[in-house]
Amino acid sequence: MKFASYFSSVFSILEEIIHVLLPVRCANCGREISYALKQWLCYECISSLPATDFHLVPLNPVFQLFMHHPEVKFATACYFFHHDGILQRIIHQIKYQHHQQLARSMGRLMAQMLKPGLASIDYIIPVPLHPRKERQRGYNQAAILAYGLADDLQKPVIHHLLRRKKFTESQTRKGRQARQQNVQHAFQLAAHANVLTGKHLLLIDDVVTTGATLNACIDTLIQLPGVQISIATLAIAES
Numbered sequence: 001m002k003f004a005s006y007f008s009s010v011f012s013i014l015e016e017i018i019h020v021l022l023p024v025r026c027a028n029c030g031r032e033i034s035y036a037l038k039q040w041l042c043y044e045c046i047s048s049l050p051a052t053d054f055h056l057v058p059l060n061p062v063f064q065l066f067m068h069h070p071e072v073k074f075a076t077a078c079y080f081f082h083h084d085g086i087l088q089r090i091i092h093q094i095k096y097q098h099h100q101q102l103a104r105s106m107g108r109l110m111a112q113m114l115k116p117g118l119a120s121i122d123y124i125i126p127v128p129l130h131p132r133k134e135r136q137r138g139y140n141q142a143a144i145l146a147y148g149l150a151d152d153l154q155k156p157v158i159h160h161l162l163r164r165k166k167f168t169e170s171q172t173r174k175g176r177q178a179r180q181q182n183v184q185h186a187f188q189l190a191a192h193a194n195v196l197t198g199k200h201l202l203l204i205d206d207v208v209t210t211g212a213t214l215n216a217c218i219d220t221l222i223q224l225p226g227v228q229i230s231i232a233t234l235a236i237a238e239s
């Protein structure tokens, strides 16, 4: 264990040196940026992100996907996902090109936007991947976003109490009803999940479309008495 922690601190020092010597490039436009900023987008690309501002509108279109659950207090998606747009390029790198630092910095941007409305949350819970999918990818992109939010919100991330038990096919090409059936009963609570009883939970995912996956998570979490749920996704895509 001691050797492992020594090894990881040597690795992070090496990583710092590499980034001082080699320029970091904006994940969207490729322009050189300063590593010291710990952002992976340049200032111009951050300014051009298509913000929804849904967090300023209580009955926004994302909240409406979940408002049939009285436990849901707040829901938003931070940016619009357009075909061939900046969010599509960012999410592609986060999901398929192992750009975990980009995911974490996007989580920090989400926190900056949403922080004033999230003072009452107790825990941050990323939508889980099936363990087989997580092994294939090497990480859960929603969990990395959640850790980015936690950097700023200073709330704990809990990612072992809500589990995905059903291996589902990709939702991308499915309609609203097929998506619901695909994820129905896909999640379960771990045996010691009762520590979440009565808590305000912030559910995090990368993209919301019909809300089927998040609704399946909510159905599972509200088995715990007294939970309140808020939801934030990086982006909203049209179904």
Ligand SMILES: [Zn+2]
Binding pocket: 026, 027, 028, 029, 030, 031, 041, 042, 043, 044, 045, 046
């Ligand atoms: Zn850029």
